[in-house]
Amino acid sequence: MxxxxxxxxxxxxxxxxxxxxxxxxxxxxxxxxxxxxxxxxxxxxxxxxxxxxxxxxxxxxxxxxxxxxxxxxxxxxxxxxxxxxxxxxxxxxxxxxxxxxxxxxxxxxxxxxxxxxxxxxxxxxxxxxxxxxxxxxxxxxxxxxxxxxxxxxxxxxxxxxxxxxxxxxxxxxxxxxxxxxxxxxxxxxxxxxxxxxxxxxxxxxxxxxxxxxxxxxxxxxxxxxxxxxxxxxxxxxxxxxxxxxxVRLGVPEELSGDGIEPGVRATFEETLERARELGAEVVPCPLPHAPHALSAYYLIAPAECSSNLARFDGVRYGQRVDPGDGLDAMYSATRAAGFGPEVRRRIMLGTYALSSGYYDAYYGRAQRVRTLIQRDFDEAFANCDAIVTPTSSSVAFPLGSRTADPLSMYLSDFCTVPMSLAGIPAISIPNGMSEGLPTGFQIAGPxxxxxxxxxxxxxxxxxxxxxxxxxxx
Amino acid sequence: MIAKMLDRSEVIHIARLARLNLDEGEIERTAIELSGILDHVERISELDLEGVEPTAHAVATRGELRPDIQGASLSRDQALAEAPVTDGVGFIVPSPGA
Incomplete structure (x- = not known):
């Protein structure tokens, strides 16, 4: 020891x-x-x-x-x-x-x-x-x-x-x-x-x-x-x-093909080869609605966040900014000063998606897409024990490289979001290096x-x- | 279907609903950013969702409530300890009518 x-x-x-x-x-x-x-x-x-x-x-x-x-x-x-x-x-x-x-x-x-x-x-x-x-x-x-x-x-x-x-x-x-x-x-x-x-x-x-x-x-x-x-x-x-x-491992083309960096793809393929050597059967496993998971996620999560974060109003805990112009002005000033740009963006997006006239078109549709994604997984698990994908499409990226474009940051999550919407467990393990940085291998189950x-x-x-x-x- | 570009008045309306002060620059920036994100997420409108039930929670929860029995709760001092403004009895807020 x-x-x-x-x-x-x-x-x-x-x-x-x-x-x-x-x-x-x-x-x-x-x-x-x-x-x-x-x-x-x-x-x-x-x-x-x-x-x-x-x-x-x-x-x-x-x-x-x-x-x-x-x-x-x-x-x-x-x-x-x-x-x-x-x-x-x-x-x-x-x-x-x-x-x-x-x-x-x-x-x-x-x-x-x-x-x-x-x-x-x-x-x-x-x-x-x-x-x-x-x-x-x-x-x-x-x-x-x-x-x-x-x-x-x-x-x-x-x-x-x-x-x-x-x-x-x-x-x-x-x-x-x-x-x-x-x-x-x-x-x-x-x-x-x-x-x-x-x-x-x-x-x-x-x-x-x-x-x-x-x-x-x-x-x-x-x-x-x-x-x-x-x-x-x-x-x-x-x-x-x-x-x-x-063990039957399913590989969804939707989450392991386009958009994955070559180095990440290489370690993923190596790990699949190891799995075969260990006795696993590796089979294709379609998740046809997975490409829509990010869209559903970026409606559902901001909608829920806009509701949850309503509690930060400068009354019971946390910071308060009071311009001296009444209760409503205190709320708006406190929240504008206390929340960072990404949080403000998601609260705005979620408030919009839940607002009168848009609820059905955005939040309602997203919840229906969530049902389709869940069904994809149910069907997939009828044919395999676990689904495997790269965890992230890239290795660690340079500081500041994605902050200017919120959408490019959101796209970082495309391999992990489908499992979240389905509520199923998934684990990431390190499976090698690319460009001197670790890569991750995701295993999801029912x-x-x-x-x-x-x-x-x-x-x-x-x-x-x-x-x-x-x-x- | 291409998402429409959010206009100024819509951004101001949403900010008002969300109780967020936005300055002029932020109103412009938010309109552009939200329009870009909505343009992407609108891809779900390509899907045929006729007859598909919505999912609110992925795993069926029992929604079981605990027995309605009075238990311990925070003392007044504990509840007020982190308040930005308090008189020791309650939370002090600006007048809603101001």
């Missing part, structure tokens, strides 16, 4: 704590030292040294956790990357953060994100962009970019993020780590500062697939405080799959098939043997 416990995966550390070979307080202090090495703008808050939390004898072994800014944490700034919530300290903690602490993963630090989780590059953060540890001139992806960087750079052993249209999977891919978007409803959203309520879901960002399974196993719950939470149909076990005999896709991911991960040391500080 290395003398440095922070060189281990979270699951390995947890096992050593449980066997008595590692002291959980020492582990926490060691990770505090790592968190202090952040030169990427990834962390928004770090626990105080010497204040290591009370130890809990749980399955997560005291291995501390990085948590995305948008999770409410009692007494700890929870700003969702926005100026309108700068310094906001909630009076309560999100259910999932509370549950993980009880299972033995105390809060180590919080991580920067795109404002209200709207973005694919982490450049929409009111507190500055997050930089990619593989190349600081490039973005880490978003919106859970700070969480991805914390894990990739070794500032934290594992992290919590949220995924609305790809916000866990895409930054995981761009930073060379593992990210799991669970089935919608399996994790409570109580205490997550909402973006698009029918899509938002919390999930793990981790060093490897085993860590993702371990963290996720303690996240699932039916929560009386979230009426949309359903828990899970089965308990999550640690994956041990090494071969893919008898609702509640997390054990299945974690198993497939584990078998591929064992074969790929991705070297993530290049990002560690």
């Amino acid at each position: 290395s003398n440095d416990p922070t060189a281990l995966t979270a699951a390995s550390s947890a096992a050593l704590v449980k066997s008595g070979e590692l002291d959980a307080s020492d582990l926490f202090e060691a990770w505090l030292g790592r968190a202090e090495l952040d030169t990427f703008g990834a962390l928004s808050w770090i626990a105080q040294a010497g204040e290591s939390p009370e130890q809990v004898d749980g399955p997560l072994g005291g291995v501390p956790l990085a948590v995305k800014d948008l999770f409410c944490t009692e007494g700890v700034p929870s700003q969702s990357g926005s100026k309108i919530l700068e310094g906001y300290k909630p009076p309560y903690t999100a259910s999932v953060v509370e549950a993980l602490a009880k299972s033995g993963a105390p809060l180590l630090c919080k991580t920067h994100q795109d404002e209200f989780a709207m973005g694919s590059s982490n450049e929409n953060c009111a507190f500055g962009p997050v930089l990619n540890p593989w190349d600081k001139s490039r973005v880490p992806g978003g919106s859970s970019g700070g969480s991805a960087v914390a894990v990739a750079a070794g500032l934290a052993p594992w992290a919590l993020g949220t995924d609305t249209g790809g916000s866990i999977r895409q930054p995981a891919a761009l930073c060379g780590i593992v990210g799991l978007k669970p089935t919608y409803g399996s994790v409570s959203r109580y205490g997550m500062i909402a973006f698009a309520s029918s899509l938002d879901q919390a999930g793990p960002l981790t060093q490897d697939v085993t860590d993702a399974a371990l963290l996720f196993s303690q996240m699932i719950a039916r929560d009386p405080r979230d009426a949309t939470s359903v828990g899970h149909q089965e308990s999550i076990h640690l994956p041990d799959r090494r071969d893919l005999t008898g 609702a509640f098939a997390e054990n299945s896709i974690l198993g497939i991911a584990h078998a591929l991960e064992s074969s790929i043997q991705f070297d993530r040391s290049g990002a560690r500080v």
